[in-house]
Amino acid sequence: MQSFTFELECLPPYSFELTVHKPAGWSWLTRNEVYENGTIWSGIRLALDTAVGLKLRSVGTVDKPRVRCEAFTRREPSTEKKSELQRVVRKKLSADEDIREFYSIARKDPVLREVVNDLYGMRDTPMADVFAAAILAVTLQMAPWKRSIQMMNSLLEIYGEKIDFDNKAITIWPTPQRLATVEAEELRKRCMLGYRAQNLKTIAQTLTKPFPSLEDLERMTPQEAKKKLMELRGIGEYSADIISPHPGFALDVWSAKIFHKLLFREEPKDPRTAIPRLRRIAEERWGKWRGYAFIYVLNDLDNLSKKFNLKLS
DNA sequence: GCGTCCAGGTCTACC
DNA sequence: GGTAGACCTGGACGC
Numbered sequence: 277m278q279s280f281t282f283e284l285e286c287l288p289p290y291s292f293e294l295t296v297h298k299p300a301g302w303s304w305l306t307r308n309e310v311y312e313n314g315t316i317w318s319g320i321r322l323a324l325d326t327a328v329g330l331k332l333r334s335v336g337t338v339d340k341p342r343v344r345c346e347a348f349t350r351r352e353p354s355t356e357k358k359s360e361l362q363r364v365v366r367k368k369l370s371a372d373e374d375i376r377e378f379y380s381i382a383r384k385d386p387v388l389r390e391v392v393n394d395l396y397g398m399r400d401t402p403m404a405d406v407f408a409a410a411i412l413a414v415t416l417q418m419a420p421w422k423r424s425i426q427m428m429n430s431l432l433e434i435y436g437e438k439i440d441f442d443n444k445a446i447t448i449w450p451t452p453q454r455l456a457t458v459e460a461e462e463l464r465k466r467c468m469l470g471y472r473a474q475n476l477k478t479i480a481q482t483l484t485k486p487f488p489s490l491e492d493l494e495r496m497t498p499q500e501a502k503k504k505l506m507e508l509r510g511i512g513e514y515s516a517d518i519i520s521p522h523p524g525f526a527l528d529v530w531s532a533k534i535f536h537k538l539l540f541r542e543e544p545k546d547p548r549t550a551i552p553r554l555r556r557i558a559e560e561r562w563g564k565w566r567g568y569a570f571i572y573v574l575n576d577l578d579n580l581s582k583k584f585n586l587k588l589s
Numbered sequence: 590g591c592g593t594c595c596a597g598g599t600c601t602a603c604c
Numbered sequence: 605g606g607t608a609g610a611c612c613t614g615g616a617c618g619c
Contacts, residue, residue: 470612
């Protein structure tokens with residue numbers, strides 16, 4: 277493997293550790309990335325034929341954030357590829373996102389006041405690509421978290437692309453091209469996808485044709501992006517919110533229970549019917565920062581449970 | 590050990 | 605446009 281190193285500065289406050297290794301265990305770019313002592317080994321696909329291994333660590337502080345990145349490629353990358361990779365890593369780290377307005381809103385909010393202190397500097401980061409986000413969304417549907425993990429891990433292990441570098445083996449998400457050629461029955465059996473198998477295969481087939489990338493979707497209005505994503509088979513409002521790069525509030529039954537308890541101090545009688553109301557409240561209360569409110573709360577459940585004397589996790 | 594229930598939604602048919 | 609019912613299947617739970 278060839279490797280090259282670069283450093284990038286991030287807009288403070290920025291916590292590298294909390295951003296790439298979230299307390300709730302959410303991964304940064306792929307599920308089987310490795311995080312040890314402040315260093316993360318992960319990977320991303322630049323183009324269909326260019327899988328890149330990444331090794332990142334902080335060389336700064338939350339208030340003077342700086343990240344060192346070593347990138348591993350099979351062939352010596354061109355100057356253009358190198359600068360493209362730097363741009364992509366910046367984007368995937370949300371290094372240029374200014375969250376001061378969120379903190380200003382949060383500090384006046386009785387719920388968020390707690391979480392921004394606990395998770396100071398944490399960023400919401402975009403998914404690897406539309407298909408990786410769709411895999412997450414589809415495997416989350418109608419399944420307990422353990423089963424979602426089981427489905428995602430099988431997809432990665434059987435159809436993902438392995439990158440060996442720096443004594444680590446990281447697998448990145450399969451391409452739509454790869455899954456589009458697999459029989460739905462095989463997906464169902466080998467990855468325990470159930471009825472989701474046909475949906476995922478159809479999504480893969482759709483994405484092998486021209487379809488907006490995450491960056492294209494970001495340039496659209498939130499409504500346009502959502503509408504486009506809901507054209508994908510098996511992608512409804514919840515899943516579109518997960519995939520869309522625009523700030524959303526991807527409430528499902530699990531998160532609806534949590535937010536209902538936090539906002540009203542009681543369990544909702546029917547969590548599914550409470551979702552539209554909670555969405556409206558989040559939009560009115562946190563506006564364009566509701567996506568940040570969402571990830572900050574869900575990554576701080578243990579602390580919130582103690583502070584508000586509620587059973588949230 | 591075995592049976593039952595249901596989950597971090599979506600689609601379709603029917604009204 | 606609103607809504608009940610079906611959808612896979614592994615794991616939790618009660619017995």
